[in-house]
Amino acid sequence: MHKTVLITGASRGIGRAAALRFAKAGWRVGAGYCASEAEAHTLIAELAGLGAMAAAVRGDVADAEGAARMVRETRSALGHIDVLINNAGIAHTALFTDTDYAAWRRLFAVNVDGAYHCAEAVLPDMISRQSGVILNVSSIWGLVGASCEVGYSASKAALIGFTKALAKELGPSGIRVNCVAPGVIDTDMNAALDPVARAALADETPLCRLGTPEEVAEVLFFLASDAASFMTGQVISPNGGIVI
Numbered sequence: 001m002h003k004t005v006l007i008t009g010a011s012r013g014i015g016r017a018a019a020l021r022f023a024k025a026g027w028r029v030g031a032g033y034c035a036s037e038a039e040a041h042t043l044i045a046e047l048a049g050l051g052a053m054a055a056a057v058r059g060d061v062a063d064a065e066g067a068a069r070m071v072r073e074t075r076s077a078l079g080h081i082d083v084l085i086n087n088a089g090i091a092h093t094a095l096f097t098d099t100d101y102a103a104w105r106r107l108f109a110v111n112v113d114g115a116y117h118c119a120e121a122v123l124p125d126m127i128s129r130q131s132g133v134i135l136n137v138s139s140i141w142g143l144v145g146a147s148c149e150v151g152y153s154a155s156k157a158a159l160i161g162f163t164k165a166l167a168k169e170l171g172p173s174g175i176r177v178n179c180v181a182p183g184v185i186d187t188d189m190n191a192a193l194d195p196v197a198r199a200a201l202a203d204e205t206p207l208c209r210l211g212t213p214e215e216v217a218e219v220l221f222f223l224a225s226d227a228a229s230f231m232t233g234q235v236i237s238p239n240g241g242i243v244i
């Protein structure tokens with residue numbers, strides 16, 4: 001029996017690596033994207049090359065209707081959604097005193113409201129089937145806070161609280177909710193880091209390097225699978241030891 005995962009922000013980075021990981025294991029993949037249509041379609045071709053059924057589904061997660069449409073389109077193309085991965089996210093680097101309210105609101109709209117809208121759209125069906133998994137992608141900065149990323153850190157901490165409370169509420173309905181809080185991962189989100197900053201981050205990491213999107217995808221795949229059937233409400237942090 002094929003299972004279906006909907007991954008938001010799947011056109012690149014961690015979301016893309018997760019789409020490939022699930023497809024390689026025979027899952028059907030709804031690949032959510034916001035604006036990167038060409039990249040999303042390239043990904044779908046790659047997933048098809050792996051023999052996976054996949055659909056590119058467009059929507060801004062910050063918009064309730066956009067999130068609901070992604071869920072509807074995934075279901076009509078691939079069947080019911082077994083796993084939702086709230087991966088779409090944005091960062092904002094600035095001193096708190098230089099972070100205006102619009103930037104703060106946008107961080108919360110995408111990183112927190114986005115998870116709310118997608119969970120709201122998938123849950124009625126998961127509850128009626130008494131089965132499902134929701135994975136939220138937070139960050140180590142949601143655990144320990146980052147200077148010059150106060151809004152980002154606060155939004156990622158909110159996802160941890162969201163995960164724990166939702167896990168308690170949905171456990172009796174057979175739905176598991178977990179969180180992945182990656183360390184510094186080599187994706188476009190960190191493309192603006194200069195070589196000195198990258199080297200300093202690698203230096204601070206006991207494993208002496210940045211992580212790869214594939215290493216995060218592996219943790220997401222584990223948490224989605226039946227191998228994690230007794231895990232809910234947990235925060236797992238693939239981070240090379242930078243936060244212990």
Ligand code: NAD
Nearest residue numbers: 009013014034060061087088089139182184185187188189
């Ligand atoms: P990325 O910038 O490559 O990917 C983010 C994805 O989210 C993109 O595909 C983007 O199009 C999508 N997205 C952004 N706004 C959206 C919106 N409003 N609606 C729908 N999609 C939207 O970065 P990434 O590193 O792959 O990040 C994936 C997740 O991992 C994010 O939630 C990020 O905060 C988190 N994370 C990243 C790192 C890191 O070091 N790269 C560390 C910890 C956590």
